Structure formats: structure tokens, C-alpha cells
Amino acid sequence: MAANHLYLVDGSGYIFRAYHRLPPLTNKHGEPVGAVYGYTTMLWKLADELHRADGPTHMAVILDKSSSTFRNAMYDQYKAHRPPPPEDLVPQFPMIRDATRAFSLPCIEEEGWEADDLIASYTRAALAQGWSVTIVSSDKDLMQLMTDPSVDMLDTMNNRRLGPEAVVEKFGVGPDKLGDVLALMGDSVDNVPGVPGVGPKTAAKLILEHGDVEGVLAAAASDTFKKGKLRDNLIEHAEAARLSRKLVELACDVPLEHPLDELVLQGIPEAPLRAFLEHHGFKTLLGRLGQVADAPVEAPASVPFAEDPPCDHDSYETVTTVDSLDRWIAEARAQGFVAIDTETTGTDATRADLVGVSLALGANRACYVPLGHGGSDLLSEVPVQIAREDALARLKDLCEDPAVLKIGHNLKFDMIVLGECGIAVAPHDDTIVMSFDLDAGLHGHGMDELAATHLSHSCIAYKDVVGTGKSQRGFHEIDLKSATRYAAEDADVTYRLWKRFKARLPAEGSTRVYEMVDRPLVPVIAQMERHGIKVDRERLSGLSAEFSGQIAGLETVIHGLAGAPFTIGSPKQLGDILFERMGVKGGRKGKSGVYSTDVTELERIAADKDSAGAEIAARVLDWRQLTKLKNTYTDALQNEINPKTGRVHTSYSLTGAQTGRLSSTEPNLQNIPIRTEIGRQIRDAFIAEPGHVILAADYSQIELRLAAHMADVPQLREAFARGDDIHSLTAQELFGEVTRDTRASAKTINFAILYGISRWGLAGRLDITADEAQAMIDRYFERFPGINRYIAETLTQVRERGFTQTLFGRKTHFARIKSKVQHERQGAERAAINAPIQGTSADIIKRAMVRMTPALREAGLEGTRMLLQVHDELVFEVPDAEVERAREVIGHVMATAAEPAVKLTVPLGVEIGVGASWGAAH
Incomplete structure (x- = not known):
């Protein structure tokens, strides 16, 4: 009979890993469950893998019960610097205990003892009976327990077993001396004092030379020890070292409330686990049991999946011969699909060089093709690789083969990188877009998060491969074994995600938006990013100088108003000036004790003309805007100009905005002020090449038009059909007359209502009382009852289903729509009101972008190129000879983009302007 093998799971470590790994989620009861969901998936994965490996006979999860233990009685500052657990994590602790019991596993915790002490005591008890013990953790304190060969550790984060050799590798000593090393070096997290100036290497050297802490302290007190700061610190902090030795020592004699025999592992009974998962609506996890529940908040699993085997990094192949590459390509062609990923020298796709390509044909059937590995200097060793031109020729045939589907995650990046090598990628599927179309609003869509959420897998971290800080290397400098494990895993995980998402799309009604809107947009965005837009560096430099002068002038004025110089960018100093020195009333302090000086607060003060701080608040707002524009645009844009192309290449995200709108970074072109003179000046720096002009095509009031259609408002529909001024119509309906002031108020109300604004929000916008604002909202709904009906129906549906939908079927989930926290619930409601309208607007402009290039080419407009998409606007660079025809084609494509779907x-009204610059085109 095999010996008993006890597994002790460090549950506290699992909890915090789960909390930080997943975004906030709520269950169908409105309770926060992000950590609960992550913990449950991690525990289930562990149980599955151990079962396959014929692992434990006995198992328990050990948790911390209280923050105060015997160590606090020994040293009242122990763990004193640790912040309290996050507010939304605290209510999840009881649910995590329920999760553990749902797996029919003992959940052990005892007052006055840390989980580490319980683990140590159970380990000693098990060893006394001749058992083997595995501690599921990577905690350095628990490494002290590996003095017996029957004890090891399982690091599930990195999927590896740890033995005594891992302790020697990390700390320079074996487990029997680890406590002494930990005592000397101290621990800032747990506030173990240690000895100042003694790090891991010094501590290990001292212990190896002198045996233990007492030996080190005795040596330091002798005349033979080298004089210097180290000796002085050891003598001065000798008692702190002795105290630290007691603090890091694990208690091995805690009374065992649950005897070892009670920890026997008897499998996972389905009933309690099913009840737990159904209570929280964890649909994906219920899918593993063969049944789904209603109203989940995490990624649904309407299609059951056979579990893939764990990622086996040792199974991945490094392809270094043409024959091997040909074999992989032949297999890809035979099965008709392949997952693909690129590794590069940087994260800017338009500037990065290709280092290698990974392929995956199935779970654990993945490879890496290195193309540019080797050190940065002439003497560096270059590993064996296929000749670059030979590999690229073969990969080009594969990527451009119309009979082979190429699958990528954020494939836009790979399309740009490969496009720079003369390789097009088609046809394609993109798992980041699939995930977004299925689960927008539930979680992020990065590969690491999706692997954790859907595959219960922790991907190798990039920093663990290349390092960080000064020791960081380029990926091209990484050895091929490490590079293959990392790169091939990306392709492998992409394949696994695709298999799930591809089946879910039709089952959950998301095929339409994926196929008609988002999937065909990926190569369009890639081409736009590659082309970029020309920017006038001299114009930007001149604006920076101009802004610097204005900023300096504002600083002088602000300091004069304050009566003394101070750091305007410091919220603390500004708050003290306004609320202490100048006596402005109504100041509010945050938890840090610093007065709030955010934009809302400064606008409040500036609006009160009788306030002593009104003028200074107004000037600070001007100073902030100028400083932000200078730093973000006129300065930064000069650095963003690509030296190879002389153009700026912004990066678009198809998943950056929850409602489906595109977002841009590096640089972010969405935040340039739209209607201010300064915003126009910045746009003037975006120019056309000689012989070309910039054409800007903007949807006119598209969200109001969509609201008229979706809410079925006859007055608005008829007004748009006639071409009337919609804000004047609203002013007439609400105020009985159209003046400059009533039209401005009507314009504010038109847009604010669609964003679910509250009475207080509208009151602030219009500078009226909350009762007056409510009366205005009531009047608006009375005149336009369709809008009120639309809002009510939208909120009813989102509360029932958990998501809204656009006219094209795009879902946006609102996990906090039933939250018991009022401001969270109201925030979700406001966003849900606008999501179908804003999302439909996004869908329409995306459809216009997909159709644009084919329409231009069909019209013979070969020189017209689409450069930018910002809000409701498309920006083009057009040859002088093509302007009039391009204007017609672009206007028609945008106006009819929704049809025939x-x-x-x-x-749909489209306003088109033309000029030498983007600013002039408006």
C-alpha cells in the first residue's frame, strides 16, 4: 500500500493571487465575487491536476483567521505596515471558505495562529507518522520546512516543484539555515526589523561563515570581525536580530483541531459544488458539470468543452531547419487553420523588428521559429536558425494561403509586423475581438486574463523571461529554449481560446457583430496604423514654445493672486492656498488629509464670483489645460514621429472602450479638445503630403439621430428628415422660444438625457437648482415620451439579462447593475442607458471603415487613404486631383453604412471639410 501523501494548500496566498489576477466581478446577487471566482478556478485546476498525477491521499486548505497572533504580543509592530485588505475583498472571505467546503475539502484556520504555523504543525505531525508532505505555495517562510526529504513545495504560479536545491539557489543556504538568513535580512512586508544594510547575499555569507544568528552576533562583537558599517549595524541591532529570529521561526506545536485522519481526500461530490456554483451564477464552471445556470456575470459557457490537457512547455518544438518548418506548414494546410503569433524587439509594431514566429496546430502542438536571435554586440553567439529569407518566404505562402485560417490574439499587431516584411495575413480570426464581442464589460481581454478566466492557466510572464530594470534584455537575446517556452505558449493559448470562442459566438448570438463589424475591421486598422499621418514638427515646436510662455505668464498671475509662490501642480499646496490662506468655503479632504482640488472642485470655486478663490481657481484650470496639452501633444507628438516614415502612427484598440468605440494610444488622439481654439491649433500640425489635402468626414449628431430611431420619437425623426436644427426644436419644445441661451440649454439637455444624467448632474451643467433640473427632465420626457420609454425598457432589460445590445447585436455587460452599493448601481444604470446608442454609432462607423477602401478603389481613387478615426470622424489624405470624387464616395459610404443589415x-448626416491640415478641414 502506498504511503500517505498530505497536500497543504496555502489558501491565503491563493486568495490574494485570485483577487489581483481578475477584475472586479459581481454575482447575480450584486455581491463582489472576483476573488471568489478566481480562487474557485485555481482550486479546481489544482484538484484536477493532482488527480491526474495520482497525487495526494490527504488534503486541506489552510487560511489566516485573524490579524493578531502570538507574534504581535512578542513585537507590536509585526505586520503593522500592511494595509487593510481591499474593501471589496473583505465580504468575499466567507464566500471563499464556502468555496473550499464546496469541494468537500477541510478549511482550517485557528485564532491566534498564522496559516504558516498551522502548515508547519500539520507537516511535523504528518512526518511523525511517516507521511510525505507537499506544501502548495511559494512562500519563502514555508521553505524552512523542507529540511526533511519527505517535504517539498508546489509552486502553482510557475507550475514547478521546489526542493531544498531551490532554497540554496535563491538564498544561498539550505532550508535548515533559511530562518537565520531571513532574520538578518528582515522583511519590510511583515515589518520584521532584521539588521539594516544586510541583504540576502550578505546574510547568506554571514550564516555560512558563522553558523547561525547568535554565531554572527558573537563574531561581530569580537575583535577579529572586520571593522566597518556592517559590524556597527550588527552590534547596534543585535537585539532586533534576535527578535527577528523568533518572528520568522514557524511554530510547529499548534494543537490540531482537525486530526490528520479527517483530511483524507475522497473526491469532489458534485451536489455541494453545483449548489455553490449555481448560487453565484458561475456559468463557465457549471459548464464543467454539464449544466448551466441563469444570469451569470462571468463569461458564459453555453457550449460544453472537453478539458484540454495542461500546457506542457517541454512539448513545444524549436524549429531551426527548413525541413521542420515545411512539416509544420504542411500540417497547417492539411487541417486548414493555424494559430500564429510574432515576437519582436519592441511593443511599437511600426518600429519593431521581427524576432520570431510561433505556430500552434492544437493543444500542446506548438512551435517557435526563431528568426533574429543573437546578442547585441559583435562577439555575441548567434544560435542556429533558418536563414531569414527562406523562413519568411515559406511563412508568406502560409499567411497568404486563402485555404488556411490564421488565428491570432490582437492580430492587428502581427499584421503590421508581418506587413513590414511583405507578408499579408488572410483569412483570419482574432481571439481578442471574439472575447470582446462575447464578454464586453465582464473582464479584460488580454491573453493572460483570458487564460486565467477560461483555461485556469497562468501564462509565463514576459518579465520573467527578459528580466526587468537594468538587467532587462531584448527578446532577441533570450536563449532559444526559454524563448520557445514563452512564444509557443502564446500560440497554444490562442488556439485553446479560439476553440472555445468560435463555438460560443453562434450559440450566444454574437456572430453577427463579429462577422459584420469587428473581424473585417482588424486588417483595416492595421493598414491605417502602418500608414500613419504626417505631422509638422516645426509647428509643434512653435506651439510648445508659445504654450510655455502662456504657462509661465499664468504662473506669475497665480502666484500674485496667492500672495506667494507655490507648486501649482501640487494638490496639497494648492488646497492649502485656497482653503487655508484664502478661506474658500466648502473644502473637502480625502483620506490622506489633503484637500480635493480636482476639476469639479475648481469649477465650483471659479463659478462663485463672490469667492476669494474664484479667479485663482479659473487660472489654475487654464494652467492645467495648457500644461496637459503641451506635455501630451505639442511636446510628446514630436517624439512620436517615426524616423523611418516621418509620420505619427497611433495605435488603435478594438477592445479599449466598453461600448465598442475605438480608442487610441501613443499618441491618444481622442482627447484633443474638439471645439477650442487650442485644439484647432494642435490639429493644424497634422498635415497632408505635398500635392495632397486632408479631408475630414464627420457624422452629424449621430447619437441623437440613433436615439430618434431607437426610441421611436416622431418629432425628432421628422426634424432630422427635414434637416432642421434639432437643438432649436428642443428649445422650442421645452422653453417655448429659441434664443441663444435656450438653444445652448437644449443642446446640453439633448445629450445629457441620453447619458442618463441625474437631476443633480443636470443642475450642475446648467447652473440651476436640482428641483429646476428635475422639472426640466420631466418636461423633456413629457414632450418626447419615446425617450422616457426607451430608458425604462433599456434598464428593465439590462437588469433581467445583465447586458444591453446595439442594433447590430453587440452586447455590453453591466456586472454592477444590481449592486447593493448605490453609486455603483447608478453608475451602471447611466452607462447602460447610453450603451445601445453609443455602441450602434460605433458599429456604424466601423462598417463605414470596412467598406471604405473597396469603395475608393472601385471608384479608381487609388491615392486616397484613410488615416484616422476619432470619435464620429474619419480623416483621409487625398491627392488634389481626387478631392471632389473622394468627397462623393466617402459621404455615400458613411451615410449608407448601416444598410442593409x-x-x-x-x-445619417455627414459633414465633410477639406484643407491643408486637419484643423483647416473643420
Whole structure:
């Protein structure tokens, strides 16, 4: 009979890993469950893998019960610097205990003892009976327990077993001396004092030379020890070292409330686990049991999946011969699909060089093709690789083969990188877009998060491969074994995600938006990013100088108003000036004790003309805007100009905005002020090449037009059909007359209502009382009852289903729509009101972008190129000879972009301007 093998799971470590790994989620009861979900998936994965490995006979999860233990009685500052657990994590602790018991595992915790002490005591008890013990953790304190060969550790984060050799590798001593090393070096997290100036290497050297802490202290007190700061610190902090030795020592004699025999592992009974998962609506996890529940908040699993085997990094192949590459390509062609990923020298796709390509044909059937590995200097060793031109020729045939589907994650990046090598990628599927179309609003869509959420897998971290800080290397400098494990895993995980998402799309009604809107947009965005837009460096430099002068002038004025110089960018100093020195009333302090000086607060003060701080608040707002624009645009844009192309290449995200709008970074072009003179000046720096002009095509009031259609508002539909000024119509309906002031108020109300604004929000916008604002909202709904009905129906549906939908079927989930926290719930409601309208607007402009290039080419407009998409606007660079025809084609494509999938009852207005710069085109 095999010997008993006890597994002790450090549950506290699992909890915090789960909390930080997943975004905030709520269950169908409105309770926060992000950590609960992550913990449950991690525990289930562990149980599955151990079962396959014929692992434990006995198992328990050990948790911390209280923050105060015997160590606090010994040293009242022990763990004193640790912040309290996050507010939304605290209510999840009881649910995590329920999760553990749902797996029918003992959940052990005892007052006055840390989980580490319980683990140590159970380990000693098990060893006394001749058992083997595995501690599921990577905690350095628990490494002290590996003095017996029957004890090891399982690091599930990195999927590896740890023995005594891992302790020697990390700390320079064996487990029997680890406590002494930990005592000397101290621990800032647990506030173990240690000895100042003694790090891991010094501590290990001292212990190896002198045996233990007492030996080190005795040596330091002798005349033979080398004089210097180290000796002085050891003598001065000798008692702190002795105290630290007691603090890091694990208690091995805790009374065992649950005897070892009670920890026997008897499998996972389905009933309690099913009840737990159904209570929280964890649909993906219920799918493993063969049944799904209603109203989940995490990624649904309407299609059951056979579990893939764990990622086996040792199974991945490094392809270094043409024959091997040909074999992989032949297999890809035979099965008709392949997952693909690129490794590069940087994260800017338009500037990075290709280092290698990974392919995956199935779970654990993945490879890495190195193309540019080797050190940065002439003497560095270059590993064996296929000749670059030979590999690229073969990969080009594969990537451009219309019979082979190429699958990528954020494939836009790979399309740009490969495009720079003369390789097009088609046809394609993109798992980041699939995930977004299925689960927008539930979680992020990065590969690491999706692997954790859907595959219960922790991907190798990039920093663990290349390092960080000064020791960081380029990926091209990484040895091929490490590079293959990392790169091939990306392709492997991409394949596994694709298999799940591909089946879910039709089952959950998301095929339409994926196929008609987002999937065909990926190569369009890639081409736009590659082309970029020309920017006038001299114009930007001149603006920076101009802004610097204005900023300096504002600083002088602000200091004069304050009566003394101070750091305007310091919220603390500004708060003290306004609320202490100048006596402004109504100041509010945050938890840090610093007065709030955010934009809302400064606008409040500036609006009160009788306030002593009104003028200074207004000037600070001007100073902040100028400083932000200078730092973000006129300075930064000069650094963003690609030296190879002389153009700026912004990076678009198809998953950056929850409602489906595109977002841009490096640089972010969405935040340039739209209607200010300064914003126009910045746009003037975006220019056309000689012989070309910039054409800007903007949807006119598209969200109001969509609201008229979706809410079925006859007055608005008819007004748009006639081409009336919609804000004047609203002013007439609400105020009985159209003046400059009533039209401005009507314009504010038109847009604010669609964003679910509250009475207090509208009151602040219009500078009226909350009661007056409510009366105005009531009047608006009375005049336009369709809007009120639309809002009510939208909120009813999102509360029932957990998501809203656009006219093209795009879902946006609102996990906090039933939250018991009022401001969270109200925030979700406001966002849900606008999501179908804003999302439909995003879908329409995306459809216009997909159709644009084919329409231009069909019209013979070969020189017209689409450069930018910002809000409701498309920006083009057009040869002088093509302007009039391009204007017609672009206007027609944008106006009819919804058809034939959606037939709108209002026309889509498109305003087009042309000029030498983006600013001039408006």
C-alpha cells in the first residue's frame, strides 16, 4: 500500500493571487465575487491536476483567521505596515471558505495562529507518522520546512516543484539555515526589523561563515570581525536580530483541531459544488458539470468543452531547419487553420523588428521559429536558425494561403509586423475581438486574463523571461529554449481560446457583430496604423514654445493672486492656498488629509464670483489645460514621429472602450479638445503630403439621430428628415422660444438625457437648482415620451439579462447593475442607458471603415487613404486631383453604412471639410 501523501494548500496566498489576477466581478446577487471566482478556478485546476498525477491521499486548505497572533504580543509592530485588505475583498472571505467546503475539502484556520504555523504543525505531525508532505505555495517562510526529504513545495504560479536545491539557489543556504538568513535580512512586508544594510547575499555569507544568528552576533562583537558599517549595524541591532529570529521561526506545536485522519481526500461530490456554483451564477464552471445556470456575470459557457490537457512547455518544438518548418506548414494546410503569433524587439509594431514566429496546430502542438536571435554586440553567439529569407518566404505562402485560417490574439499587431516584411495575413480570426464581442464589460481581454478566466492557466510572464530594470534584455537575446517556452505558449493559448470562442459566438448570438463589424475591421486598422499621418514638427515646436510662455505668464498671475509662490501642480499646496490662506468655503479632504482640488472642485470655486478663490481657481484650470496639452501633444507628438516614415502612427484598440468605440494610444488622439481654439491649433500640425489635402468626414449628431430611431420619437425623426436644427426644436419644445441661451440649454439637455444624467448632474451643467433640473427632465420626457420609454425598457432589460445590445447585436455587460452599493448601481444604470446608442454609432462607423477602401478603389481613387478615426470622424489624405470624387464616395459610404443589415428611419448626416491640415478641414 502506498504511503500517505498530505497536500497543504496555502489558501491565503491563493486568495490574494485570485483577487489581483481578475477584475472586479459581481454575482447575480450584486455581491463582489472576483476573488471568489478566481480562487474557485485555481482550486479546481489544482484538484484536477493532482488527480491526474495520482497525487495526494490527504488534503486541506489552510487560511489566516485573524490579524493578531502570538507574534504581535512578542513585537507590536509585526505586520503593522500592511494595509487593510481591499474593501471589496473583505465580504468575499466567507464566500471563499464556502468555496473550499464546496469541494468537500477541510478549511482550517485557528485564532491566534498564522496559516504558516498551522502548515508547519500539520507537516511535523504528518512526518511523525511517516507521511510525505507537499506544501502548495511559494512562500519563502514555508521553505524552512523542507529540511526533511519527505517535504517539498508546489509552486502553482510557475507550475514547478521546489526542493531544498531551490532554497540554496535563491538564498544561498539550505532550508535548515533559511530562518537565520531571513532574520538578518528582515522583511519590510511583515515589518520584521532584521539588521539594516544586510541583504540576502550578505546574510547568506554571514550564516555560512558563522553558523547561525547568535554565531554572527558573537563574531561581530569580537575583535577579529572586520571593522566597518556592517559590524556597527550588527552590534547596534543585535537585539532586533534576535527578535527577528523568533518572528520568522514557524511554530510547529499548534494543537490540531482537525486530526490528520479527517483530511483524507475522497473526491469532489458534485451536489455541494453545483449548489455553490449555481448560487453565484458561475456559468463557465457549471459548464464543467454539464449544466448551466441563469444570469451569470462571468463569461458564459453555453457550449460544453472537453478539458484540454495542461500546457506542457517541454512539448513545444524549436524549429531551426527548413525541413521542420515545411512539416509544420504542411500540417497547417492539411487541417486548414493555424494559430500564429510574432515576437519582436519592441511593443511599437511600426518600429519593431521581427524576432520570431510561433505556430500552434492544437493543444500542446506548438512551435517557435526563431528568426533574429543573437546578442547585441559583435562577439555575441548567434544560435542556429533558418536563414531569414527562406523562413519568411515559406511563412508568406502560409499567411497568404486563402485555404488556411490564421488565428491570432490582437492580430492587428502581427499584421503590421508581418506587413513590414511583405507578408499579408488572410483569412483570419482574432481571439481578442471574439472575447470582446462575447464578454464586453465582464473582464479584460488580454491573453493572460483570458487564460486565467477560461483555461485556469497562468501564462509565463514576459518579465520573467527578459528580466526587468537594468538587467532587462531584448527578446532577441533570450536563449532559444526559454524563448520557445514563452512564444509557443502564446500560440497554444490562442488556439485553446479560439476553440472555445468560435463555438460560443453562434450559440450566444454574437456572430453577427463579429462577422459584420469587428473581424473585417482588424486588417483595416492595421493598414491605417502602418500608414500613419504626417505631422509638422516645426509647428509643434512653435506651439510648445508659445504654450510655455502662456504657462509661465499664468504662473506669475497665480502666484500674485496667492500672495506667494507655490507648486501649482501640487494638490496639497494648492488646497492649502485656497482653503487655508484664502478661506474658500466648502473644502473637502480625502483620506490622506489633503484637500480635493480636482476639476469639479475648481469649477465650483471659479463659478462663485463672490469667492476669494474664484479667479485663482479659473487660472489654475487654464494652467492645467495648457500644461496637459503641451506635455501630451505639442511636446510628446514630436517624439512620436517615426524616423523611418516621418509620420505619427497611433495605435488603435478594438477592445479599449466598453461600448465598442475605438480608442487610441501613443499618441491618444481622442482627447484633443474638439471645439477650442487650442485644439484647432494642435490639429493644424497634422498635415497632408505635398500635392495632397486632408479631408475630414464627420457624422452629424449621430447619437441623437440613433436615439430618434431607437426610441421611436416622431418629432425628432421628422426634424432630422427635414434637416432642421434639432437643438432649436428642443428649445422650442421645452422653453417655448429659441434664443441663444435656450438653444445652448437644449443642446446640453439633448445629450445629457441620453447619458442618463441625474437631476443633480443636470443642475450642475446648467447652473440651476436640482428641483429646476428635475422639472426640466420631466418636461423633456413629457414632450418626447419615446425617450422616457426607451430608458425604462433599456434598464428593465439590462437588469433581467445583465447586458444591453446595439442594433447590430453587440452586447455590453453591466456586472454592477444590481449592486447593493448605490453609486455603483447608478453608475451602471447611466452607462447602460447610453450603451445601445453609443455602441450602434460605433458599429456604424466601423462598417463605414470596412467598406471604405473597396469603395475608393472601385471608384479608381487609388491615392486616397484613410488615416484616422476619432470619435464620429474619419480623416483621409487625398491627392488634389481626387478631392471632389473622394468627397462623393466617402459621404455615400458613411451615410449608407448601416444598410442593409439595419434600415434606419432617420438619415445619417455627414459633414465633410477639406484643407491643408486637419484643423483647416473643420
